[in-house]
Amino acid sequence: MAITFAESARSTVGVEWEVMLADPRTGELVGRAPELLSELEAASQHSRHTVTGELLTNTIEVTSGVGATVSQAIDDVAQAIREVRAATDPIGVELLSAGSHPFAQWYQQDVSEHSRYHTMIDRTQWWGRNMMIWGIHVHIGVEDRRKVIPLVNALSTYLPHLQALAASSPFWAGERTGYASNRALVFQQLPTAGLPWTLESWADFENYLDDMVTAGIVADATEIRWDIRPAPRWGTIEVRACDGLSTLPELASIAALVQVLVEHLSRRLDAGETLQPLQPWYHRENKWRAARYGLDATVIVDRRGTQHPVAEHIRMLVADLASVATDLGCDQEFRGIADIVRDGASYQRQLAVAAEDGDLRRVVAHLINEFRSGPHSAVRSAP
Template identity: 70%
Template sequence: MTVEFAASDRSTVGLEWELMLADPATGDLVGRAPELLEVLEANSAEERYTVTGELLTNTIEVTSGIGDSVAHAVDDIANAIAAVRTATDPAGVELLSAGSHPFAQWYDQEVTDKTRYHTLIERTQWWGRNMMIWGIHVHIGIEDQRKVIPIINALSAYLPHLQALSASSPFWAGERTGYASNRALVFQQLPTAGLPWQLQDWAAYEAYLDDMVRTGVMADATEVRWDIRPAPRWGTIEIRACDGLSTLPELAAVAALVQVLVEHLSREIDEGRERATMPSWYHRENKWRAARYGLDARLIVDAAGAQRPVRDHIAEVLDELAPVAVELGCVREFGSISTILSEGASYERQLTIANATGGDLRAVVQHLIREFRSGPEASTERP
């Protein structure tokens, strides 16, 4: 199977953000996306951003245009959210974002009436119906198809760092899970989801797709659901490991870290430097540790099995790659990663609210609604 990789400018940025729709009083999810999207999709037709539906009717997704910087793409997302609020505010619907909803139940949710979604649910059954998960996707432009697989292989070592920074799903269906990112482990239950296979080159990726399509595992490349995957149609690699970020500044921060990492790895390829690799079983263990412990995880950082606290390792990466952030024009957003490290990721803030209110998960949802509207500083407000 031959798969063409579209032309794309180097290190451009595209963002996708899945947003929950909730009742402002109860905090419960509401399946009102179909009625809201009738107007929103039409109104966004001439804009840089798009507003679309998702698997469940309780979700709206906003997508940026191609940004020549992180700020450019984030501005698109901000404009998209403002447009969405012109429909949701009058309709009495609130917005929030996290990897999971603290107390919603899968059997209360409706699947969007599209053939591909019904096909997915029919095949995956209980796991598919339990996909009450929300995330962000970060696209970075790659100018040379030959770089795609090597960058994906190298970037896989940083997926647990991104997962820990974005972790925002400590609750599931009304229970405290003990995980920072329960979403990460739920999502990998779908066919072709989870960590990417370590492939040698683009030809090996095409061979993989040929095997999957020929055996009926999937219809085409869009059904590859890896935590990081090629996006041939757009000429990008797409990072999908992150939980839904709870605020726009955090989305910008993670997007900047991804952009800087990809540009750094691209330069190493240009200079002919070979990246040190780790066995796939270390990558798998690191994913579990980041999901379980979030920013308190200790990660395996090399093939010899050396281990480091993820907070320390991220701080080292920030110091090492700061000059690249300057060149890409994302210093402010890149620097906000330090704020997440010092003030806590969304899962930590949610747990703080739950602990302060005797485990009241409705208070946690109201906290998330406030944060999404007002920013991380809203987390200091009592419900």
């Protein structure tokens, strides 16, 4: 099966952000996206950004246009959020983002009226109905499809770093899970989700997709829901491993880190280097450790099995790749990565709020406040 990889300018950026709709008084999710979307979609029709629905009616997704820089893509997202607020504020609906809602129950949520979603639910049943998860997706343009699979393989080494920084789902259906990112382990229950297969070339990806379509497992490449995947329609690599970011500055920082990593690895390919991915069993272990321990995880960083505390390794990356961030014009956003490590990720801030009196409604109020005002309450609290 020949798969066309669209033309895309190198290291351009696109960002998608899944946002929850909630009642500010109770903290409960509200399924009001359908009544809002027709107006919001029409308003964004001629804009760089888009506003669309998602699997559940309690969710709206905002998507940037193609950004030459991270700041351009984030400006698109900020404008989209302003338009969403103009529709939600008058009807008393608040916005928040995290990998999971602290206490919502799956059986109280409605699935959007879209055949694609109902087909997925029909196939996956209980696990599909439990997909009360929210994430961000970062697209980075790749100018040559021959680079795509080597970049996916090499970038997978850094998925636990991204997952730990973005971890924001320590609660599930009213319970503390003991995980920084419960979403990471829930999402991989879908049959085509989870870590990518280690392939050798674009031809291998075409053969893989041909097998999947022939067997009736998927209809097209969009149904491959790997943590990082080729996005042929856009000419990008798409990183999907991260929980929903709770604030816009954190979203910008994660987008910058992904952009910098892809550009750094692309330069190594340009120099004739062969990028060696980690063994698949190391990738699997790293994903679990990042989901369990977040920024307190120790991860495997090379094929020899060398291990580093992920926070320490992130600091090393920020120092080593600062010049790449300068070249890409995302210095400010990239420096925000060090702030997350120093001040704590969303899961840590949520746990700190819950530790005060155990009231998860206060955690929702905290997330609503952070979504409006940015990260605060610097803490270091183990999961």
